[in-house]
Amino acid sequence: MAKYEIFLPAMGEGIIEATITKLLKNEGDSVEEEDSIMEIATDKVDSEIPAPANGVIAKLLFEEGDIAQVGDVVAILVTEGEELATEKADNTPEKVKTENTIAKNITPVVKEENSPTISNKTENGSFISPLVRTIAQKENISSEELNQIKGSGEGNRITKTDVLSYLENRKSAGTSLKMAEPIVAPVSSGPSAAPTASHKSYEGENVEIIEMDRMRKLIAKYMVNSKQVSPHVTSFIDVDVTGLVQWRNKVKNQFLEKEKQKLTFTPIFVEAVTSAIKDYPMINVSVDGDRIIRKKFINIGMATALPSGNLIVPVIKNANEKNLIGITHQVNDLAERARGNKLLPEDITGSTFTITNLGAFGSTTGTPIINQPEVAILAVGAIKKKPAVIETPQGDTIGIRHIMVMSLSYDHRVVDGGLGGMFLKRVAENLENFDTTRTF
Incomplete structure (x- = not known):
C-alpha cells in the first residue's frame, strides 16, 4: 500500500x-x-x-x-x-x-535573462544530463556549441568532463572551439587535449577488431589526461635489497602462521615510502591552478592488475598510522577484493601517492604515469641477483646481491629534480637499511 x-x-x-x-x-x-x-x-x-x-x-x-x-x-x-x-x-x-533534478549538494543555477535555453538532448538525440545543462547555463554555452561537442560517455553522451574541457579550450582560445574529437577534462587548469591520431582501417581475416570495455576506456582517458596535465620527469636508482629479501624469507612462514596473512614485498614498500614522505612532505601534494595543496595524511594507492587485464588502484588509507602488520592486512584485503570485483567506491578514492609493482610481471624498470591529481608515482622492478661491488673496511669485493631498480615519475611543475632525487634516494635507503632483527 x-x-x-x-x-x-x-x-x-x-x-x-x-x-x-x-x-x-x-x-x-x-x-x-x-x-x-x-x-x-x-x-x-x-x-x-x-x-x-x-x-x-x-x-x-x-x-x-x-x-x-x-x-x-x-x-x-x-x-x-x-x-x-x-x-x-x-x-x-x-x-x-x-x-531536471540537480544532484544533491550541487547549487542550482538561476537562469539569467540572456542565459541560453538548453534542451535535454542534442540535435543528434544524445541525452544531456541535468548537471551538464546547469554548467552550460551558468557558463552561457549555447545549444549550438553543445551540439559541436562529441561526448565521451556511453552512446556519445556529453559528460561533465567533456563540457569542462570545452570551457578550458574556449577560455584559452578566446572563442568557441569546434570539437572534432572527445576531450578529456584536465585537472584544474591544465593544457587542452591533443587530437587523436588518425589511422587507416584494416580489413580481412587476419585482423580482429576488439572494442574497449568501459574500464579500458576510462584507463585510456586517465592516462592521456595525466600526460597532458603533468610534465613528467622520471628518475631511477638501483637498490640493494639483499638483507630485506633474506629477512622476508626467514620470517614469512612464521608471519603466515601468526597473522594468517601472506607477507609480500608490497607492504614493506608501502612502509618505506610512507616513512620517506614524512621526510619529504612536498611529494605528498596536489596542484589546484596556482595553488599547491599539501596533505597532512598519507594515503598510498597500489596499482593492482585485474583478471580482465585492466588496472585499478585501491587505497591504503592513513598508512602513516599503521605498522607493518596493519599495512599487510589492508594490502591483502584490498588485493583480494579487487580481484573479486568487490571493492567499494571509498576503497579507490583519496590516494595521495601511488606505488606500482612492475616486478610482478618480470619487468626490471619502467616509466610510470602519474595517478592524478597526485604529483609522483613510484615503480618497483623485479628483484634480480646480480654481481655488485661490496664496500668493506678491508676493501672492495665483488659479491652476488639482490638488486632492484626503482623509478620515480614526478610532476615537474612542483617537483624539481632535487626533491625527486632526494625522495627516491630516501626510499632506497629505507629498504637497504631495513632492520633485519625486527620481529614484524
Missing part, C-alpha cells in the same frame, strides 16, 4: 553521476527486498541498486546507457494495492521531473 521512489545513491567522494549499464528488472516485475533492480557504473567502481521493499516495479525512469545524477529518481516501486503506472514515455511528468 505504499510507493517508493528509488534514488541513485551517493557512492563516494567526488562521484556525482553514474551510467545505467543494465536493467535487471522490467516494469511490472515483482521483486523482493534487496533484489537488484539495475546495474550502474561510475568512473570508479561498478555497483547495483537494490529494491527497498517487496513490491512491483511501476516505472523505470532511465534506460540502459543513460546517465543519472546522484539523487535522481531512477525507478518507482509500489507495494500490493497501489496502482501501477507502467506506461513509459520520456515526457511523463515523473520523467521530466527526474531529468
Whole structure:
C-alpha cells in the first residue's frame, strides 16, 4: 500500500553521476527486498541498486546507457494495492521531473535573462544530463556549441568532463572551439587535449577488431589526461635489497602462521615510502591552478592488475598510522577484493601517492604515469641477483646481491629534480637499511 521512489545513491567522494549499464528488472516485475533492480557504473567502481521493499516495479525512469545524477529518481516501486503506472514515455511528468533534478549538494543555477535555453538532448538525440545543462547555463554555452561537442560517455553522451574541457579550450582560445574529437577534462587548469591520431582501417581475416570495455576506456582517458596535465620527469636508482629479501624469507612462514596473512614485498614498500614522505612532505601534494595543496595524511594507492587485464588502484588509507602488520592486512584485503570485483567506491578514492609493482610481471624498470591529481608515482622492478661491488673496511669485493631498480615519475611543475632525487634516494635507503632483527 505504499510507493517508493528509488534514488541513485551517493557512492563516494567526488562521484556525482553514474551510467545505467543494465536493467535487471522490467516494469511490472515483482521483486523482493534487496533484489537488484539495475546495474550502474561510475568512473570508479561498478555497483547495483537494490529494491527497498517487496513490491512491483511501476516505472523505470532511465534506460540502459543513460546517465543519472546522484539523487535522481531512477525507478518507482509500489507495494500490493497501489496502482501501477507502467506506461513509459520520456515526457511523463515523473520523467521530466527526474531529468531536471540537480544532484544533491550541487547549487542550482538561476537562469539569467540572456542565459541560453538548453534542451535535454542534442540535435543528434544524445541525452544531456541535468548537471551538464546547469554548467552550460551558468557558463552561457549555447545549444549550438553543445551540439559541436562529441561526448565521451556511453552512446556519445556529453559528460561533465567533456563540457569542462570545452570551457578550458574556449577560455584559452578566446572563442568557441569546434570539437572534432572527445576531450578529456584536465585537472584544474591544465593544457587542452591533443587530437587523436588518425589511422587507416584494416580489413580481412587476419585482423580482429576488439572494442574497449568501459574500464579500458576510462584507463585510456586517465592516462592521456595525466600526460597532458603533468610534465613528467622520471628518475631511477638501483637498490640493494639483499638483507630485506633474506629477512622476508626467514620470517614469512612464521608471519603466515601468526597473522594468517601472506607477507609480500608490497607492504614493506608501502612502509618505506610512507616513512620517506614524512621526510619529504612536498611529494605528498596536489596542484589546484596556482595553488599547491599539501596533505597532512598519507594515503598510498597500489596499482593492482585485474583478471580482465585492466588496472585499478585501491587505497591504503592513513598508512602513516599503521605498522607493518596493519599495512599487510589492508594490502591483502584490498588485493583480494579487487580481484573479486568487490571493492567499494571509498576503497579507490583519496590516494595521495601511488606505488606500482612492475616486478610482478618480470619487468626490471619502467616509466610510470602519474595517478592524478597526485604529483609522483613510484615503480618497483623485479628483484634480480646480480654481481655488485661490496664496500668493506678491508676493501672492495665483488659479491652476488639482490638488486632492484626503482623509478620515480614526478610532476615537474612542483617537483624539481632535487626533491625527486632526494625522495627516491630516501626510499632506497629505507629498504637497504631495513632492520633485519625486527620481529614484524
